[in-house]
Amino acid sequence: MKFIIQREQLMESVQNVMKAISSRTTIPILTGMKLEAGEQGVKLTGSDSDISIESFIPAEEDGIVYVEQIEPGSIVLQAKYFPDIVRKLPQNTVEIETDDHRNVTIRSGSAEFHLNGQDAEEYPQLPQLHAEDSFELPIDLLKNLIRQTVFAVSTSETRPILTGVNVKIEDGILQFTATDSHRLASRKLPLENQETEISFNHVVIPGKSLTELNKILADSEQTIEISVTDNQILFRTKNLYFLSRLLDGNYPETSRLIPDESKTVVTIDAKELLQSIDRASLLARENRNNVVRLITKGGEQIEINGNSPEVGNVVEEVAAESIEGEELKISFSAKYMMDALKAVGSDQVKVEFTGAMRPFLIRAIDNDQVLQLILPVRTY
Amino acid sequence: MHTWEDMKQVQPLVSKMLINSFNKNRISHAYLFQGSQGTGKREISLLFAKAIFCPNRDGAEPCHQCNACKRIHSGNHPDLHWIKPDGQSIKKDQILHLQKEFTYTGLESNQKVYIVESADKMTVNAANRLLKFLEEPSKQTTAMLLTENSHAILDTIRSRCQLMAFQPLNSQGIEERLTGEGVSESNAKLLSQMTNNLSEALEIQADDWFANARKLVIQLIEVLNNKPNEALLFINHQWMPHFKEREQLQRGLDLLMFWYKDMINHELEREEAIIYQQERDRMEQMSMTLTRQNAVSGLSSILEAKRKINQNVHPTLVMEQLTLHLKR
Numbered sequence: 001m002k003f004i005i006q007r008e009q010l011m012e013s014v015q016n017v018m019k020a021i022s023s024r025t026t027i028p029i030l031t032g033m034k035l036e037a038g039e040q041g042v043k044l045t046g047s048d049s050d051i052s053i054e055s056f057i058p059a060e061e062d063g064i065v066y067v068e069q070i071e072p073g074s075i076v077l078q079a080k081y082f083p084d085i086v087r088k089l090p091q092n093t094v095e096i097e098t099d100d101h102r103n104v105t106i107r108s109g110s111a112e113f114h115l116n117g118q119d120a121e122e123y124p125q126l127p128q129l130h131a132e133d134s135f136e137l138p139i140d141l142l143k144n145l146i147r148q149t150v151f152a153v154s155t156s157e158t159r160p161i162l163t164g165v166n167v168k169i170e171d172g173i174l175q176f177t178a179t180d181s182h183r184l185a186s187r188k189l190p191l192e193n194q195e196t197e198i199s200f201n202h203v204v205i206p207g208k209s210l211t212e213l214n215k216i217l218a219d220s221e222q223t224i225e226i227s228v229t230d231n232q233i234l235f236r237t238k239n240l241y242f243l244s245r246l247l248d249g250n251y252p253e254t255s256r257l258i259p260d261e262s263k264t265v266v267t268i269d270a271k272e273l274l275q276s277i278d279r280a281s282l283l284a285r286e287n288r289n290n291v292v293r294l295i296t297k298g299g300e301q302i303e304i305n306g307n308s309p310e311v312g313n314v315v316e317e318v319a320a321e322s323i324e325g326e327e328l329k330i331s332f333s334a335k336y337m338m339d340a341l342k343a344v345g346s347d348q349v350k351v352e353f354t355g356a357m358r359p360f361l362i363r364a365i366d367n368d369q370v371l372q373l374i375l376p377v378r379t380y
Numbered sequence: 381m382h383t384w385e386d387m388k389q390v391q392p393l394v395s396k397m398l399i400n401s402f403n404k405n406r407i408s409h410a411y412l413f414q415g416s417q418g419t420g421k422r423e424i425s426l427l428f429a430k431a432i433f434c435p436n437r438d439g440a441e442p443c444h445q446c447n448a449c450k451r452i453h454s455g456n457h458p459d460l461h462w463i464k465p466d467g468q469s470i471k472k473d474q475i476l477h478l479q480k481e482f483t484y485t486g487l488e489s490n491q492k493v494y495i496v497e498s499a500d501k502m503t504v505n506a507a508n509r510l511l512k513f514l515e516e517p518s519k520q521t522t523a524m525l526l527t528e529n530s531h532a533i534l535d536t537i538r539s540r541c542q543l544m545a546f547q548p549l550n551s552q553g554i555e556e557r558l559t560g561e562g563v564s565e566s567n568a569k570l571l572s573q574m575t576n577n578l579s580e581a582l583e584i585q586a587d588d589w590f591a592n593a594r595k596l597v598i599q600l601i602e603v604l605n606n607k608p609n610e611a612l613l614f615i616n617h618q619w620m621p622h623f624k625e626r627e628q629l630q631r632g633l634d635l636l637m638f639w640y641k642d643m644i645n646h647e648l649e650r651e652e653a654i655i656y657q658q659e660r661d662r663m664e665q666m667s668m669t670l671t672r673q674n675a676v677s678g679l680s681s682i683l684e685a686k687r688k689i690n691q692n693v694h695p696t697l698v699m700e701q702l703t704l705h706l707k708r
Contacts, residue, residue: 026461027455027457027458028455029456030458049487050484121447122450122451122454123456124456125447125488127488157476157480160483161483163483231485231486231487231490245485245486245487246485247483247484247485248482248483248518249483249518
């Protein structure tokens with residue numbers, strides 16, 4: 001294998017794939033980074049077996065040549081040293097060459113490094129995904145979907161399947177659902193202009209992978225292509241491939257949990273409610289599970305109070321747009337409520353209660369794509 | 381690389397059972413391989429893993445050529461998880477890693493294999509975590525637990541695995557080969573008991589340390605028998621300086637154990653089984669005072685001491701306690 005490459009492009013790609021490489025891995029080869037040169041360009045791969053990132057540097061793009069004198073081949077290099085070497089090379093071009101004994105020579109200007117490579121055959125083979133069963137989304141929309149759901153995944157390993165986000169497509173509607181069995185966050189999105197008719201409902205993506213993906217993707221209007229296989233999911237932008245393993249198991253059926261009728265509906269300014277709950281939780285935080293109480297009052301007012309017997313208590317009245325239905329006293333976790341209000345991302349929210357012991361819903365007032373469900377806390 | 385043909389020479393029964401399970405397509409979800417050191421547990425577990433992953437499998441025989449086989453051999457296959465003790469025991473974290481691994485789908489296929497080496501070294505915590513996976517196996521996982529002592533494994537785990545007993549290698553064969561290499565007959569007998577590996581045996585034999593260790597064991601027995609009050613002194617002044625490392629001490633305890641075994645064999649008149657052939661006179665003399673019951677309780681104290689050494693108890697204290705037990 002041999003090629004000459006622009007250092008800047010190489011550095012950028014190396015930094016991207018390094019995000020997937022972890023030094024604490026049980027499979028020795030995964031401490032390395034795979035370099036693969038082909039006619040079209042150079043591909044770098046990094047993986048910690050949960051997520052894998054591939055970055056492609058095209059030989060030529062928009063008339064600018066990035067990679068020259070390509071002789072195809074592949075090698076695995078120690079990820080501990082390679083990025084630092086690339087960063088500190090003196091010139092703008094880098095020549096990388098391997099011999100038959102997997103010795104790698106990295107040349108730039110008058111500096112010359114010799115590294116021992118490993119056999120690329122030893123590297124895990126990532127599945128070849130076909131474009132037929134894939135769909136496209138704008139990147140900023142995907143980031144939104146992730147942000148509005150991923151916070152609700154479970155952090156405890158007792159039910160591993162709940163540490164992931166359930167993704168399904170049914171009747172052309174994409175839905176992300178996450179729950180930790182105390183709260184649930186879900187976001188629906190109709191897929192428009194899709195040529196392919198695909199549907200699946202068993203895909204559960206680990207929350208960690210999605211958080212990582214969210215970090216890597218830059219906000220932009222470009223689209224990202226998503227393909228699913230039996231055991232992996234691929235997110236593909238132009239030159240960056242992000243693969244994640246899926247969680248194995250059946251995701252619980254969540255649609256039955258969502259109440260279809262409500263007894264009390266409160267419409268309120270999201271920001272005001274959020275801030276008042278934040279204040280109430282200042283004292284409630286001392287309390288073991290950070291519980292605040294909401295009481296409906298006459299005259300379109302609600303009262304939020306937080307009480308911690310050792311510290312003191314706080315009472316605040318907030319004006320609501322409207323209150324319909326029965327009177328209500330309900331207690332819930334301030335943290336869950338705040339997370340949910342932030343995720344709804346709308347100025348006005350509609351909170352639908354069905355009694356003090358039943359889960360309640362938070363939705364944006366103008367659409368029902370975003371749905372947050374929280375279980376109340378029993379207090380006496 | 382080993383093939384099933386090779387393994388049949390060493391472990392005819394186990395190999396046959398595993399090959400049949402392939403041919404009849406009845407691979408169990410968990411196996412417990414038990415057998416003493418050097419009986420081919422690792423080799424067979426690797427071969428079995430290869431057979432599971434190899435795409436060009438012919439009957440039960442993997443091709444040994446393909447990518448999957450090669451990567452299993454070099455430890456780089458992403459869907460094969462090999463857990464071995466980290467220091468003295470297998471820690472909870474290692475099992476946690478496994479646990480996480482099994483909630484994910486496979487990287488390349490949905491087939492997963494995990495091999496736990498020295499499974500008896502799992503902490504109770506770790507073992508209980510593993511148990512959950514043995515109880516609710518997902519479809520395409522196969523577990524192999526390797527151990528030298530299946531009784532040290534939780535009953536609840538043992539009952540959920542298919543047991544594969546590896547036969548001990550024929551110690552007579554090694555003994556003959558050792559004498560062939562010019563090792564004295566009595567030493568050959570001792571060495572063949574200590575290890576199943578010819579080159580390791582020769583290495584031990586060449587070491588001065590071993591000759592001295594042997595001498596010390598006989599001296600200890602002498603002291604215990606004739607001057608029991610000086611036994612503790614002997615342990616502190618002579619024994620401990622020689623057996624400094626834990627592993628060395630384990631060896632020393634093995635040697636001591638053979639003596640008590642010999643006493644029992646002597647009593648039962650199984651003369652051919654006696655290991656310390658040269659010490660016949662001494663044995664004769666000691667058998668006057670040491671009953672078989674004493675010898676048996678001596679053996680169990682030694683085993684107890686060995687276990688304690690494994691569990692990081694202070695070596696000197698263990699030895700002192702042992703001598704107090706033995707001199708009674």
